[in-house]
């Protein structure tokens with residue numbers, strides 16, 4: 001089980017995370033990402049890790 005969070009101070013709002021895993025990430029006001037759930041179901045883990053790797057601002061953090 002993993003937890004995911006977005007550091008909204010760092011987020012640049014490009015929305016890459018949302019396009020990779022819209023079940024977990026969403027953009028608020030088209031500018032800042034937020035997570036829709038704190039604890040991530042296993043089926044979304046791979047996509048979440050991909051979002052972490054793809055975020056240009058290194059704003060997404062995973063806690064194992």
Ligand code: SF4
Nearest residue numbers: 011012014015017055
């Ligand atoms: S990919 Fe990173 S910078 Fe882009 S919206 Fe998501 S958290 Fe923000």
